[in-house]
Amino acid sequence: MDIARALEVADFERAAEASMAPQYWAYLAGGAGNGGAVRANSDAFGQVSLVPRIAMEDCSSPATSRRLFGRILTMPVLLAPTSPQRLFHEDAELACARAARATGTLMVVSTDSHFGMDQIAAAAGGAWWLQLYAYQSREHVERLVRMAEQHGAEALVVTMDAHFAARRFGTERAGFVTPAFVDFSIMRSIGVEGKPGAGHARIARLPLTWKDVEWLRGLTRIPVLLKGVLHPDDARRAVETGVDGIVISNHGGRQLESASGTLNALADIAPAVPSQFLLLLDGGVRCGSDVVKALALGARAVCIGRPYLWGLHLAGEQGVAAVLALLAAELRGTLQQLNLPGIDAIDASIVRPASSPHFWSGYRSMEVHSYA
Numbered sequence: 022m023d024i025a026r027a028l029e030v031a032d033f034e035r036a037a038e039a040s041m042a043p044q045y046w047a048y049l050a051g052g053a054g055n056g057g058a059v060r061a062n063s064d065a066f067g068q069v070s071l072v073p074r075i076a077m078e079d080c081s082s083p084a085t086s087r088r089l090f091g092r093i094l095t096m097p098v099l100l101a102p103t104s105p106q107r108l109f110h111e112d113a114e115l116a117c118a119r120a121a122r123a124t125g126t127l128m129v130v131s132t133d134s135h136f137g138m139d140q141i142a143a144a145a146g147g148a149w150w151l152q153l154y155a156y157q158s159r160e161h162v163e164r165l166v167r168m169a170e171q172h173g174a175e176a177l178v179v180t181m182d183a184h185f186a187a188r189r190f191g192t193e194r195a196g197f198v199t200p201a202f203v204d205f206s207i208m209r210s211i212g213v214e215g216k217p218g219a220g221h222a223r224i225a226r227l228p229l230t231w232k233d234v235e236w237l238r239g240l241t242r243i244p245v246l247l248k249g250v251l252h253p254d255d256a257r258r259a260v261e262t263g264v265d266g267i268v269i270s271n272h273g274g275r276q277l278e279s280a281s282g283t284l285n286a287l288a289d290i291a292p293a294v295p296s297q298f299l300l301l302l303d304g305g306v307r308c309g310s311d312v313v314k315a316l317a318l319g320a321r322a323v324c325i326g327r328p329y330l331w332g333l334h335l336a337g338e339q340g341v342a343a344v345l346a347l348l349a350a351e352l353r354g355t356l357q358q359l360n361l362p363g364i365d366a367i368d369a370s371i372v373r374p375a376s377s378p379h380f381w382s383g384y385r386s387m388e389v390h391s392y393a
């Protein structure tokens with residue numbers, strides 16, 4: 022596929038599937054069980070409609086930049102942590118980090134990355150956060166945090182929804198095994214040997230508790246976010262624990278079969294936490310209007326997972342950049358059609374349930390989520 026001719030992100034998906042080894046595709050696309058939570062994510066976006074305004078101020082060049090922990094991003098779309106990216110392209114995380122940097126956004130780098138943290142940090146030019154999986158012991162986790170500090174990670178994203186391996190029937194049926202050419206340099210550099218992937222005796226992750234979160238919070242001055250929050254009570258607890266934000270996520274539907282769609286979870290969580298508390302969302306974001314829907318329901322930014330891996334597979338750094346550029350263009354186009362001058366003008370009044378008014382519980386009562 023000529024990536025410059027892609028009309029929509031789904032074009033990258035079709036082309037990537039057609040050109041990828043079936044077992045890698047099964048791993049990339051896979052969801053827990055038979056994929057119920059993957060479908061829940063995309064269904065949730067389909068269940069929300071946008072309500073345009075008219076006659077606002079000039080909307081010909083809508084403003085899309087967003088500040089996160091002092092860094093101004095050109096748009097509120099980040100690269101979610103994924104691994105192993107080496108399955109999809111030999112440049113793996115380096116290509117993604119460069120594309121994120123070139124586009125003016127940032128990459129959340131997985132603990133399970135192929136390349137070393139020093140190489141990825143250099144490619145990212147400062148625009149990166151570290152996603153944290155806790156392996157083996159607190160000593161290993163502390164080493165990882167110190168390394169992230171040393172290499173300039175601007176936030177830590179602690180994944181809370183993948184302590185235990187999930188069954189993914191499609192991936193298992195395809196016989197996916199992490200191939201030998203995939204390395205886990207970051208893990209090795211903190212002294213964790215072995216492979217975390219499917220088809221191997223998986224290295225156990227520490228099942229983190231709130232006590233561990235408090236410990237982690239006290240360990241570093243880097244902002245800490247919890248990833249994998251779906252329940253409003255957990256969001257409230259995250260606020261109390263003093264973390265800097267949460268990523269509302271079901272791991273792209275890859276962990277709990279039948280997990281709720283993340284947009285539904287966002288609509289329940291946003292009214293439950295203080296309006297300045299940082300909410301990010303991932304799962305099923307595939308176009309500019311999805312970004313707008315998430316922002317309208319209270320997310321400060323979204324992350325994408327599979328879409329940039331499709332681009333990575335097709336054309337390395339250029340492919341990732343092409344996916345991001347398409348989303349940026351769609352975001353601007355959606356804002357123009359909504360007659361909004363920029364993302365700061367998005368609020369809950371521009372979304373409504375497409376069908377049932379009972380689609381989410383917080384909708385009628387929610388206040389506009391406003392960040393200082």
Ligand SMILES: Cc1cc2nc3c(=O)[nH]c(=O)nc-3n(C[C@H](O)[C@H](O)[C@H](O)COP(=O)(O)O)c2cc1C
Nearest residue numbers: 101102103104131180272273303304305325326327
């Ligand atoms: C192939 C693949 C690998 C992933 N690896 C990780 C990971 O290493 N750490 C993590 O926290 N989440 C991981 N995730 C979950 C993503 O961070 C993110 O939550 C999800 O992909 C978002 O959904 P989307 O793919 O529909 O955009 C992975 C997802 C995919 C598809």
